[in-house]
Amino acid sequence: MAEGGAESGTTAAAAALDAASLERLRPSLVRFFERRSRNPADVEDLVQEVFFHLARQVDLAAIQQPERYVFRIATNVLRDRLRRGAVRRTGDHVPLEEVELGGEAPSAERVYHSEKMLEQVLAVLDELTPKCRTTFLLQRFEGLSYSQIARRLGVSRSAVEKQMMHVIQVLSDHFPE
Numbered sequence: 089m090a091e092g093g094a095e096s097g098t099t100a101a102a103a104a105l106d107a108a109s110l111e112r113l114r115p116s117l118v119r120f121f122e123r124r125s126r127n128p129a130d131v132e133d134l135v136q137e138v139f140f141h142l143a144r145q146v147d148l149a150a151i152q153q154p155e156r157y158v159f160r161i162a163t164n165v166l167r168d169r170l171r172r173g174a175v176r177r178t179g180d181h182v183p184l185e186e187v188e189l190g191g192e193a194p195s196a197e198r199v200y201h202s203e204k205m206l207e208q209v210l211a212v213l214d215e216l217t218p219k220c221r222t223t224f225l226l227q228r229f230e231g232l233s234y235s236q237i238a239r240r241l242g243v244s245r246s247a248v249e250k251q252m253m254h255v256i257q258v259l260s261d262h263f264p265e
Contacts, residue, residue, distance in 0.1 A: 109154070110139060110142065110158075113155065113158055114135060117134075117135045117138060117158070117159075117162055118131055118132075118135055120159065120162055121134045121135060121162070121166065124166055125166065126170075127217065129217045130169070130217060130218060130219075133217070133218065133219050134162070134165055134166060134169065136242065137165045137169075138158065138161050138162050138165055140242060141161050141165065142158065142161065169218065172218075208262070208263075209259075209263075212258060212259060212262045212263075213225075215258070216254075216255060216258065219241070219243075219251060220251045220254055220255050221255075222241065223237055223241070223248055223251040223252060223255070224251075224252065224255040226240065226241075227248075227252060234248045234249055234252070
């Protein structure tokens with residue numbers, strides 16, 4: 089193929105991934121995730137994750153088949169989400185041997201009750217949408233502000249506030265004490 093033809097094909101591919109064409113792909117992506125996702129509440133998050141991956145691409149002009157590429161990313165995003173969900177619990181545990189306890193060692197009864205409470209909290213957090221869970225963990229365990237979380241997740245500060253209110257309400261409902 090002549091060099092000029094390759095350049096015009098590349099330019100066409102880049103043009104095919106502009107904002108308007110991505111917006112035209114949104115309904116197809118929504119249907120794609122609705123058919124494959126276990127949680128309908130995750131569909132919009134998954135679509136946004138695809139767009140986030142596309143936004144991080146350095147050379148969109150090199151993409152030969154833009155629509156196929158977008159759906160390959162969608163498949164990978166869904167696969168990654170399912171994989172993370174399957175292993176989430178093991179990554180959150182810290183062996184008791186690694187925890188330094190100050191002062192007196194807690195009684196066996198207290199350790200038992202604490203472990204049960206932790207299991208209950210983790211079970212409640214697993215029931216949350218990944219977006220709400222991530223927002224909660226970023227705020228409570230990483231100490232990020234709502235504005236920092238909003239920037240990191242690509243959502244509004246108001247969305248972060250609503251997600252945190254939802255998580256706190258769910259935890260309050262499960263643990264009224």
